[in-house]
Amino acid sequence: xxxxxxxxxxxxxxxxxxxxxxxxxxxxxxxxxxxxxxxxxxxxxxxxxxxxxxxxxxxxxxxxxxxxxxxxxxxxxxxxxxxxxxxxxxxxxxxxxxxxxxxxxxxxxxxxxxxxxxxxxxxxxxxxxxxxxxxxxxxxxxxxxxxxxxxxxxxxxxxxxxxxxxxxxxxxxxxxxxxxxxxxxxxxxxxxxxxxxxxxxxxxxxxxxxxxxxxxxxxxxxxxxxxxxxxxxxxxxxxxxxxxxxxxxxxxxxxxxxxxxxxxxxxxxxxxxxx
Amino acid sequence: xxxxxxxxxxxxxxxxxxxxxxxxxxxxxxxxxxxxxxxxxxxxxxxxxxxxxxxxxxxxxxxxxxxxxxxxxxxxxxxxxxxxxxxxxxxxxxxxxxxxxxxxxxxxxxxxxxxxxxxxxxxxxxxxxxxxxxxxxxxxxxxxxxxxxxxxxxxxxxxxxxxxxxxxxxxxxxxxxxxxxxxxxxxxxxxxxxxxxxxxxxxxxxxxxxxxxxxxxxxxxxxxxxxxxxxxxxxxxxxxxxxxxxxxxxxxxxxxxxxxxxxxxxxxxxxxxxxxxxxxxxxxxxxxxxxxxxxxxxxxxxxxxxxxxxxxxxxxxxxxxxxxxxxxxxxxxxxxxx
Amino acid sequence: xxxxxxxxxxxxxxxxxxxxxxxxxxxxxxxxxxxxxxxxxxxxxxxxxxxxxxxxxxxxxxxxxxxxxxxxxxxxxxxxxxxxxxxxxxxxxxxxxxxxxxxxxxxxxxxxxxxxxxxxxxxxxxxxxxxxxxxxxxxxxxxxxxxxxxxxxxxxxxxxxxxxxxxxxxxxxxxxxxxxxxxxxxxxxxxxxxxxxxxxxxxxxxxxxxxxxxxxxxxxxxxx
Numbered sequence: 001x002x003x004x005x006x007x008x009x010x011x012x013x014x015x016x017x018x019x020x021x022x023x024x025x026x027x028x029x030x031x032x033x034x035x036x037x038x039x040x041x042x043x044x045x046x047x048x049x050x051x052x053x054x055x056x057x058x059x060x061x062x063x064x065x066x067x068x069x070x071x072x073x074x075x076x077x078x079x080x081x082x083x084x085x086x087x088x089x090x091x092x093x094x095x096x097x098x099x100x101x102x103x104x105x106x107x108x109x110x111x112x113x114x115x116x117x118x119x120x121x122x123x124x125x126x127x128x129x130x131x132x133x134x135x136x137x138x139x140x141x142x143x144x145x146x147x148x149x150x151x152x153x154x155x156x157x158x159x160x161x162x163x164x165x166x167x168x169x170x171x172x173x174x175x176x177x178x179x180x181x182x183x184x185x186x187x188x189x190x191x192x193x194x195x196x197x198x199x200x201x202x203x204x205x206x207x208x209x210x211x212x213x214x215x216x217x218x219x220x221x222x223x224x225x226x227x228x229x230x231x232x233x234x235x236x237x238x239x240x241x242x243x244x245x246x247x248x249x250x251x252x253x254x255x256x257x258x259x260x261x262x263x264x265x266x267x268x269x270x271x272x273x274x275x
Numbered sequence: 276x277x278x279x280x281x282x283x284x285x286x287x288x289x290x291x292x293x294x295x296x297x298x299x300x301x302x303x304x305x306x307x308x309x310x311x312x313x314x315x316x317x318x319x320x321x322x323x324x325x326x327x328x329x330x331x332x333x334x335x336x337x338x339x340x341x342x343x344x345x346x347x348x349x350x351x352x353x354x355x356x357x358x359x360x361x362x363x364x365x366x367x368x369x370x371x372x373x374x375x376x377x378x379x380x381x382x383x384x385x386x387x388x389x390x391x392x393x394x395x396x397x398x399x400x401x402x403x404x405x406x407x408x409x410x411x412x413x414x415x416x417x418x419x420x421x422x423x424x425x426x427x428x429x430x431x432x433x434x435x436x437x438x439x440x441x442x443x444x445x446x447x448x449x450x451x452x453x454x455x456x457x458x459x460x461x462x463x464x465x466x467x468x469x470x471x472x473x474x475x476x477x478x479x480x481x482x483x484x485x486x487x488x489x490x491x492x493x494x495x496x497x498x499x500x501x502x503x504x505x506x507x508x509x510x511x512x513x514x515x516x517x518x519x520x521x522x523x524x525x526x527x528x529x530x531x532x533x534x535x536x537x538x539x540x541x542x543x544x545x546x547x548x549x550x551x552x553x554x555x556x557x558x559x560x561x562x563x564x565x566x567x568x569x570x571x572x573x574x575x576x577x578x579x580x581x582x583x584x585x586x587x588x589x590x591x592x593x594x595x596x597x598x599x600x601x602x603x604x605x606x607x608x609x610x611x612x613x
Numbered sequence: 614x615x616x617x618x619x620x621x622x623x624x625x626x627x628x629x630x631x632x633x634x635x636x637x638x639x640x641x642x643x644x645x646x647x648x649x650x651x652x653x654x655x656x657x658x659x660x661x662x663x664x665x666x667x668x669x670x671x672x673x674x675x676x677x678x679x680x681x682x683x684x685x686x687x688x689x690x691x692x693x694x695x696x697x698x699x700x701x702x703x704x705x706x707x708x709x710x711x712x713x714x715x716x717x718x719x720x721x722x723x724x725x726x727x728x729x730x731x732x733x734x735x736x737x738x739x740x741x742x743x744x745x746x747x748x749x750x751x752x753x754x755x756x757x758x759x760x761x762x763x764x765x766x767x768x769x770x771x772x773x774x775x776x777x778x779x780x781x782x783x784x785x786x787x788x789x790x791x792x793x794x795x796x797x798x799x800x801x802x803x804x805x806x807x808x809x810x811x812x813x814x815x816x817x818x819x820x821x822x823x824x825x826x827x828x829x830x831x832x833x834x835x836x837x
Contacts, residue, residue: 085528172785177541288656303659320691418774432804522675561673
């Protein structure tokens with residue numbers, strides 16, 4: 001009797017596990033035809049896309065995505081947000097988990113082979129963030145012999161240490177909040193990555209940090225679309241143009257980065273055109 | 276038998292006499308002082324007032340250095356977000372659910388994996404024993420983090436090896452974490468199961484064979500059920516390992532509990548308070564589970580005593596001497612990682 | 614395999630950090646583990662309490678969080694630094710975290726070893742007038758150590774694998790698994806051979822440990 005109960009339990013548990021993994025694998029993107037649009041944004045970037053509880057993100061990317069979706073005919077309540085981490089953006093688009101990715105997604109030739117891009121909707125620059133009272137660092141060259149923080153997997157630090165050949169020591173962390181903590185406590189002298197990302201953090205603690213306003217490396221943020229969505233791409237480009245024309249873009253930039261003394265550009269970047 | 280197993284006074288020392296008691300008081304005072312200094316250093320350091328104290332130790336007597344400083348970690352601003360119930364329902368709870376989901380799926384799959392490979396290592400066929408042994412030893416020797424990284428890179432590997440186009444299959448962070456946890460903990464459990472099955476008195480399988488049962492029946496009806504019940508404490512202890520290890524999911528952006536707290540830290544710039552609260556939650560969950568493992572063990576031990584008269588040393592197998600096992604409760608054969 | 618070999622220097626560098634982390638953390642965690650064990654069986658109630666609270670708390674915290682506390686708490690907020698260069702500073706911080714964590718498991722193993730010692734011996738030693746410390750040093754710990762060589766070997770293997778966590782969690786030590794992750798991210802190396810290469814590296818470190826400790830534990834077993 002006892003033996004049977006136990007083996008049944010094990011079999012049941014195994015079946016349950018299979019069912020659970022099966023669920024985990026799916027997810028499935030909601031297509032436009034059921035009246036919603038699924039958009040992938042960052043959930044962990046203040047100022048760009050930061051989850052504020054219950055799956056509702058906020059930030060510049062989120063505002064841009066909401067505007068574009070609006071132009072495509074979706075009300076804000078028809079948008080379903082999904083977290084698109086750097087590692088899974090391509091897969092999400094290919095699998096149809098999301099309809100669109102607006103997540104500090106730089107347009108590169110490599111990625112163009114996997115997905116389509118509309119835009120760019122903003123051109124970010126690699127920049128350096130230091131403590132507000134720091135007078136010693138004004139350019140990348142001043143980092144010689146100082147400590148620089150960057151998130152693991154980011155290539156921004158390499159631009160400084162390898163491409164520019166500046167002898168800065170690198171402290172690597174899991175994400176930029178950890179870098180900001182180290183910067184606040186003076187354990188590192190500077191943090192480097194896209195100026196938008198840095199501005200997002202700086203805006204959280206107005207007056208604590210300053211951006212050097214450098215232009216070290218362009219990052220052209222595009223709207224990621226599944227391969228072969230030329231028509232959708234044109235529509236998105238039109239929406240982006242409209243967003244800059246009617247002043248919405250400036251409004252979004254000011255709302256999200258205004259506190260950071262970040263000299264954002266309010267010019268529309270030239271569109272790449274759709275394939 | 277064991278020196279410390281019971282709550283009665285230890286036999287390593289006598290009840291202190293007046294002199295020893297006085298000495299012990301001195302030691303206690305020193306230990307308390309050392310602990311107090313350490314805690315004060317941490318408190319004041321986090322409060323950013325340690326520098327003040329270093330410059331002027333007299334400040335310790337005043338209240339100012341102890342009051343939460345505005346730029347320190349104890350300021351109300353950094354802790355207030357945790358008073359908001361929506362933070363718990365909206366961010367912490369979903370993370371906790373993900374942590375428990377990953378741990379729950381993994382422990383079940385790990386038990387299945389452990390059973391298959393543990394029994395495989397006891398097979399009558401040499402090649403099955405060899406294959407199962409290699410698999411188990413391989414996954415026990417590989418860091419969990421590497422297994423997770425590799426699982427995430429599986430689509431790339433499939434593309435390189437077999438030309439499988441990208442996007443054919445999706446490896447979510449959950450999948451990567453579950454695969455990693457299953458392979459590693461399954462291998463640990465396989466060893467535990469093997470020992471458990473070996474520990475079932477030989478007379479039982481002999482009796483079963485003499486009743487005309489086949490190999491599979493003996494294994495499935497006689498050996499495995501008994502091994503599982505004797506392994507319950509080890510399985511629960513392994514669950515503690517699993518829960519802690521699932522925190523590695525934070526590295527691959529799996530939205531588990533540590534990542535929820537990391538996001539809270541990003542949102543409210545309170546990385547350290549968030550980490551402290553996160554650690555407390557883990558400790559509470561894991562201490563409770565460890566207590567459950569101890570309870571299960573004691574229950575087994577009680578039953579073990581009853582059957583001990585009839586059979587040879589039962590107890591919990593897996594670790595060498597029976598005496599060792601009785602007190603290691605939360606330490607399974609392999610100590611936890613992650 | 615070619616790309617793996619082309620990156621061989623990186624691989625060697627990665628494993629050299631892994632070995633450095635393991636070796637030094639092993640020494641410190643062993644020392645701290647002995648102290649904790651002595652405290653946990655000592656006659657002074659406060660010492661017993663302190664050691665138990667420490668072990669329970671640290672053992673039940675994910676290692677990722679323990680190391681995060683070293684990187685962001687001790688180093689960043691409390692300003693504790695061990696070296697001028699970032700590379701060595703994060704190394705020593707990682708050693709601190711790994712030792713603090715591993716010591717709990719060393720102590721758990723040792724304590725169970727203490728439990729295997731027959732009462733009679735300890736009572737005999739006490740009746741000869743040995744103090745608690747003498748008793749620990751001459752009678753209890755030598756035998757306890759011998760009886761837990763096997764479990765200590767498992768702790769060492771776990772420590773070796775745990776060093777991979779030091780590449781993350783606010784420290785970024787450039788040990789082997791980080792190098793593997795970077796190679797995967799760059800997308801140029803063949804994934805499976807690279808993984809197997811790194812896996813062999815860890816097996817080469819861990820399997821001999823298992824054999825050595827297994828043989829030792831048999832040879833040193835206390836006959837009872």
